[in-house]
Amino acid sequence: MSIGNLPEDGNSPEDDRPSIGRALQQARISAGLTVDEVSSSTRVRTPIVRGIEQDDFSRCGGDVYARGHIRVLARAVGLDPESLIAQFDAEHGGRPAPTAPAPLFEAERIRPEPRRPNWTAAMVAAIVAVVGFVGFTLFRGGDGDGSSVAEDTASPKPSASAPTNTAAPSKPATPHKPDPSDSAIAGVPADKVTVKLTAEGGQSWISAQDHNGRLIQEGVLREGDSKTFSDSRRIDLVLGNAGAIKLFVNGKEVKNVGTSGAVQRLSYTKGDPEAG
Secondary structure, three states, rough: OOOOOOOOOOOOOOHHHHOHHHHHHHHHHHHHOHHHHHHHOOOOOOOHHHHHHHOHHHHHHHHHHHHHHHHHHHHHHOOOOHHHHHHHOOOOOOOOOOOOHHHHHHOOOOOOOOOOOOOOHHHHOOOOOOHHHHHHHHHOOOOOOOOOOOOOEEEOOOOOOOOOOOOOOOOOOOOOOOHHHHHHHHHOOOOOEEEEEEOOOOOOOEEEEOOOOEEEEEEEEEEOEEEEEEEEEEEEEOOOOOEEEEEOOOEEOOOOOOOOOOOOEEEEOOOOOOOO
16 A cells, blocks of 8 residues: 555645635636626626635625625526635634624614604694684675675763763653763664674673674774774674673663673664664
8 A cells, every 4th residue: 555645644625625716716717707797797896806706805895795795706606605605714714703783783773853842732722712713703694785884983981970860851851761871872873773882791702794794893802891883774793702791782771682601693773772
């Protein structure tokens, strides 16, 4: 037996295998592919493909990227990628230990957006105010005949020093005698309808229209304030807090206008007041 024929140098058959780059290059040539064709199909840049075929992995950007490039190049030329990856790990110190996911993705965590102001409460308050305003105006109506003259004049408030004796001989008695403090209302022209509103039990939202449906007054009548309206035919009223209103029509006080907080729609013409 010849001693020279024994593998005394200790080399295994694996030491005779070609390098990773050489194996990829031979497989590419056998497949009839150029470096540019492999680069185009794998999207690995041409300089990196050439470097890997020369066992130069410095252009890969690290062992992790090198393994990925080896894998896609091996598949492109028909080689088993796992054996080449194992050979790469054996030659370059093995596969690194897995990195904990929390530190790895710490920089990619989505930061919550700053909390935006909550406008819900403000919007609800605004909607309630608008609904209250619109609710009183939705049912306004009126006919479209003729023209009218509408007046919005402030009547003087009742004077505490007004005389209480109205039976003076110089003044004839009237069948419907108004309160002395409202003598200005009692003297309104007979050919018009005149309405006086006074907020005595709190404030009230009011709306007044002439006989053509045109708006004379609309808004809040504060407690203690008065408004007087005149028209040649008819006055239409909407009272948002009817119980707070003291009402005189054509010089005569209208009793029981409404309860506190109730909404009343009233219409008055010349002569004795009548609720429409």
